[in-house]
Amino acid sequence: MAAEDFETILKAGAADFATQLTPRPAPAVRARGEQLLRRRRTATTALAVALMAAVAGGAFAATGLSRHSTSPAAIATQRTASASSASSASCRSLVVPQAVKDAVTEAYRQSQTGLVHIAPVKGTFYYGTCDGTTYAATRFTPTSGATLGEQVQLQDEGSAAKYFTKPPNGTWTYVATDGFPRSPRGCAAIPQIPAPLAALWADCG
Amino acid sequence: MRDPSDFDAFYAGSVRRLISQMYAMTGSRTEAEDLVQEAYARAWQSWEKVSAYRDPEAWVRTVACRIRVSVWRKTVNRMAAHRRHGVEDEVPGASADYVAVVAALRRIPSEQRRAIVLHHLVGLSVEEVAHETGARPGTVKARLSRGRQAMAPYLSDITPDPRPTDQEVSHHGC
Numbered sequence: 533m534a535a536e537d538f539e540t541i542l543k544a545g546a547a548d549f550a551t552q553l554t555p556r557p558a559p560a561v562r563a564r565g566e567q568l569l570r571r572r573r574t575a576t577t578a579l580a581v582a583l584m585a586a587v588a589g590g591a592f593a594a595t596g597l598s599r600h601s602t603s604p605a606a607i608a609t610q611r612t613a614s615a616s617s618a619s620s621a622s623c624r625s626l627v628v629p630q631a632v633k634d635a636v637t638e639a640y641r642q643s644q645t646g647l648v649h650i651a652p653v654k655g656t657f658y659y660g661t662c663d664g665t666t667y668a669a670t671r672f673t674p675t676s677g678a679t680l681g682e683q684v685q686l687q688d689e690g691s692a693a694k695y696f697t698k699p700p701n702g703t704w705t706y707v708a709t710d711g712f713p714r715s716p717r718g719c720a721a722i723p724q725i726p727a728p729l730a731a732l733w734a735d736c737g
Numbered sequence: 738m739r740d741p742s743d744f745d746a747f748y749a750g751s752v753r754r755l756i757s758q759m760y761a762m763t764g765s766r767t768e769a770e771d772l773v774q775e776a777y778a779r780a781w782q783s784w785e786k787v788s789a790y791r792d793p794e795a796w797v798r799t800v801a802c803r804i805r806v807s808v809w810r811k812t813v814n815r816m817a818a819h820r821r822h823g824v825e826d827e828v829p830g831a832s833a834d835y836v837a838v839v840a841a842l843r844r845i846p847s848e849q850r851r852a853i854v855l856h857h858l859v860g861l862s863v864e865e866v867a868h869e870t871g872a873r874p875g876t877v878k879a880r881l882s883r884g885r886q887a888m889a890p891y892l893s894d895i896t897p898d899p900r901p902t903d904q905e906v907s908h909h910g911c
Contacts, residue, residue, distance in 0.1 A: 538838050538892050539857045545835020546761060546858055550753040552831075556774055558745040564774070565781030572782075646871045680799040681871035683790075687783065687800075 575713035625732040628659035628668070636668045636696050639704035647685060649678035656693065658719070658733045662726045668696040668704070669719055669736050693736055695722050739784040748777055751794045759801055761854045764843045766831075768805075776801035795869055798859075802851070841891035849884030852877050 633652055641647055652670040659668050671693050674686050692710040707724040715721035718735030730736070752773060759769035776797045780787045787793050831839075842850045848870075855866045856877075863881070867874045 546757040550757040558748045564778035
């Protein structure tokens with residue numbers, strides 16, 4: 533076989549080969565997709581239930597009210613309010629400036645080969661400080677211009693929060709990621725995030 | 738809202754082509770079918786988003802490649818089996834010449850193989866191959882050139898045993 537013929541053989545062979553194939557019916561493939569979706573939803577629901585139980589239990593302990601008297605929406609509001617304003621002995625949750633979001637995004641870009649077109653997912657950015665070290669957590673999503681590789685990479689990693697630290701006068705460093713499925717304890721399960729800060733962030737729920 | 742009929746039409750119109758392309762990349766019909774159908778399942782999972790992409794077929798192909806890389810990384814036993822078996826000598830539905838070309842492809846590094854399949858079989862331009870693989874156009878050109886050069890001896894003189902050695906089989910990329 534002459535080397536220059538290979539493209540002809542490759543194309544003709546692939547075309548012939550394609551006609552001989554009998555792929556699974558589309559409904560069977562969709563059923564597999566639904567199965568994957570259910571798995572993901574089950575993991576998310578389990579996480580939500582665990583978080584609700586933990587938060588409602590904490591509210592009961594602090595107020596003496598029945599945990600059933602607090603609606604999920606109210607819990608979410610309480611958690612947001614406490615996360616934005618509360619502080620513990622040595623940790624504070626802070627309002628995040630755009631410059632911090634940019635620096636953290638750049639730190640993640642630097643740590644991932646080929647990942648350029650990304651931005652934090654709105655509403656997932658946590659920012660705070662403990663004893664002079666600053667911490668951040670967020671998830672990322674592709675932005676316009678993302679390559680297929682980036683889209684796929686972020687689809688694989690998209691549900692996982694990423695964690696960053698910055699020492700005093702230092703730069704942001706990517707230090708940890710959520711596992712899959714994510715721990716029901718949220719960012720409280722991330723050793724690099726101090727527990728008091730994770731509590732202020734409502735476990736990054 | 739995901740539209741099953743929209744997905745089914747996309748699937749029917751592209752699945753055979755993609756399996757055939759993945760066979761050229763993997764050398765295994767069974768593996769190509771599994772990878773492509775798993776990639777379509779993932780496409781259906783996120784169909785609202787994927788269907789809005791400019792080229793959903795390229796998305797499925799890229800996902801199939803990534804699944805393959807992931808599977809190779811995780812499944813040591815399967816890797817060992819592939820090292821033992823290499824390319825299937827007789828593939829139902831494939832001509833002997835085509836199997837020989839795929840065997841030659843299997844003997845070159847995976848990134849070169851992917852570039853050659855995308856350029857010469859799928860028909861993508863160098864720039865499009867670069868976009869799909871995340872490489873620079875210059876890198877793609879080099880991979881095409883080196884890949885063709887590396888394949889040449891196997892194409893001009895088909896050997897009776899097309900199995901690559903362990904060193905020749907590279908499982909990075911797709």
